Amino acid sequence: MTEVPVRVKRLPHGGGLDLPTYETDGAAGMDVVSAETVTIAPGSRHAVATGFAMAIPAGYEIQVRPRSGLALKHGISVPNTPGTIDSDYRGEVKVLLINHGDAPFAIERGDRVAQLVIAPVTRASFVEVEELGDTARGTGGFGSTGV
Secondary structure (H helix, E strand, O other): OOOEEEEEEEOHHHHHOOOOEEEOOOOEEEEEEOOEEEEEEOOOOEEEEEEEEOOOOOOOEEEEEHHHHHHHHHHHEOOOOOOOOOOOOOOOOEEEEOOOOOEEEEEEOOOEEEEEEEEEEEOOOOOOOOOOOOOOOOOOOOOOOOO
């Protein structure tokens, strides 16, 4: 398993909180905790403060993903899943959460709210052409291959 060093700066309101951590040896995502206490109403969104900023190495991104337990039990998710934190961003990491549930969802300071996954970035180089090659699928999309 490859480890990629990510420099983290704790912000003043992040004092005493856990930095992102892997909860098990096989975990792909690091749990990230809230640096604030907030309640998200049904149908509402909130950018949850984490109390830290990071310097992600060039050639990597960090993806923000929902926690499966919060999604199943409360309908809490990340609306732009996965969210991307680019390597040149230096501001506070915030977790954009949405409440798809039918009840207000309370978050306490220190609660685990999402997972962070580091991933390599591959950049595309677009080449304009006159024609694209044929495939069996062709232009079929949006459910064209069946249910």
